[in-house]
Amino acid sequence: MLCIFLSSLKTAHKEAERKVIAQCLLKLMNSWNTWLINSLHDLENKHLVRSLRTIHCSRQQGQHHQSSIEIFVSHAVLRAWIADASSVGSEDGAALFSVGVEEDVSTLQRIVLFSTNDYLGLSAHPKIKHAMASAATSEGMGPRSSPLIAGYTQHHRALETKLAALKGTEDCLLYPSGFAANIAVITSLCIRQKDEEPAAIFSDELNHASIVDGCKLAKSTSSATIYIYRHNDMRHLEQLLSKSTVKRKLVVTDSLFSMDGDVAPLRALSRLKQQHGFLLAVDEAHGTLVQNTNPLNFSSACKQFADIP
Numbered sequence: 001m002l003c004i005f006l007s008s009l010k011t012a013h014k015e016a017e018r019k020v021i022a023q024c025l026l027k028l029m030n031s032w033n034t035w036l037i038n039s040l041h042d043l044e045n046k047h048l049v050r051s052l053r054t055i056h057c058s059r060q061q062g063q064h065h066q067s068s069i070e071i072f073v074s075h076a077v078l079r080a081w082i083a084d085a086s087s088v089g090s091e092d093g094a095a096l097f098s099v100g101v102e103e104d105v106s107t108l109q110r111i112v113l114f115s116t117n118d119y120l121g122l123s124a125h126p127k128i129k130h131a132m133a134s135a136a137t138s139e140g141m142g143p144r145s146s147p148l149i150a151g152y153t154q155h156h157r158a159l160e161t162k163l164a165a166l167k168g169t170e171d172c173l174l175y176p177s178g179f180a181a182n183i184a185v186i187t188s189l190c191i192r193q194k195d196e197e198p199a200a201i202f203s204d205e206l207n208h209a210s211i212v213d214g215c216k217l218a219k220s221t222s223s224a225t226i227y228i229y230r231h232n233d234m235r236h237l238e239q240l241l242s243k244s245t246v247k248r249k250l251v252v253t254d255s256l257f258s259m260d261g262d263v264a265p266l267r268a269l270s271r272l273k274q275q276h277g278f279l280l281a282v283d284e285a286h287g288t289l290v291q292n293t294n295p296l297n298f299s300s301a302c303k304q305f306a307d308i309p
């Protein structure tokens with residue numbers, strides 16, 4: 001709408017025409033501003049305003065056996081952080097973090113962060129760092145295009161092959177992010193032909209937001225029905241499955257729940273799968289490699305039971 005107005009403004013010839021269009025434009029912008037202000041107030045009241053804070057990664061880090069990282073933040077950032085005050089990361093001003101400038105960290109607060117997802121410290125592993133640097137030196141950064149156009153290289157295929165072997169699956173498809181994967185996988189599985197009945201999705205109540213969004217999209221694009229079962233509650237899931245007469249059922253769960261640190265009961269899910277014949281999709285974002293040495297032998301259970309690990 002705004003684009004149409006702007007292009008009309010450009011092409012309007014008479015002064016009067018221009019005036020009317022400019023007034024409409026102003027009205028439209030005012031109503032968007034009001035909407036924006038109201039929405040922000042609403043989010044603030046619900047304590048849902050997201051905070052982005054600049055952290056300053058230590059140059060000294062590189063302990064690949066550690067999952068924690070050392071960072072530095074200004075005292076203003078730390079105060080806002082502890083107070084859980086909303087922020088867009090501007091407490092410091094930009095100068096402190098200028099690229100290439102030798103930083104003076106003496107005035108900053110040193111913190112050890114345990115909240116990253118780098119559980120195995122692989123981001124600092126010397127082999128990975130060298131491989132990244134050498135790939136960038138010899139081939140440049142990034143695939144230069146989306147996979148569908150010309151961005152699917154032999155390196156992507158090699159990675160897919162290795163990941164399929166790791167997961168014990170027939171094949172693997174890379175997505176640019178976990179969010180993209182969940183949206184694509186859930187909506188694709190729920191696509192239906194003209195006369196086909198919609199699928200039913202059964203999703204754990206603590207599943208990651210990308211699974212929740214994937215389910216919502218499948219509902220709006222393919223009329224899939226969504227059932228939310230209580231966290232890891234197999235009785236509740238069984239009740240919901242038993243009531244459903246839908247043929248195509250999809251059960252989707254995180255494997256290791258990152259916020260609570262507990263794991264999905266894969267063996268129980270597998271037993272239910274045999275009874276109810278659903279497709280089981282397991283999001284292994286936090287479980288892959290991490291759980292290999294666990295007595296639960298989680299990853300191999302995932303390989304064994306999940307249709308889509």
Ligand SMILES: Cc1ncc(COP(=O)(O)O)c(C=O)c1O
Pocket residue numbers: 176177178179180182208210254258283285286
């Ligand atoms: C279980 C789970 N799935 C998917 C995602 C989304 O991954 P990404 O940040 O790569 O989009 C996350 C992110 O933390 C996650 O925890």
